[in-house]
Amino acid sequence: MDLSWMAWTVPTALFFMTIFLLLIGMAVWEYFSPGGNPRIGILRFETTRGDRLFVSLLGAAYIHLAWLGLVGPNLWWALAISVVYAVGVFRFV
Secondary structure (H helix, E strand, C coil): CCCCCCCCCHHHHHHHHHHHHHHHHHHHHHHHCCCCCCEECCCCCEECHHHHHHHHHHHHHHHHHHHHHHCCCCCHHHHHHHHHHHHHHHHHC
């Protein structure tokens, strides 16, 4: 199987490494604090840690797609915006 077309650039590798580390961190957090109490945040409905993780990953995908469409292939700022967005989601949603 020829995979020479599949180039791993630094931003791509960092994006997937960030997701991997986020998932590992969530697994460790879940191990030491199982379940996680649901809470009502700024959107006024009940969310769990898994819900907030899903919303933050979905938002990061949209941020990266919008960045690609509006700015171009330099994704460093999109990654930074996605991290800030994820912190905001976990803090306030």
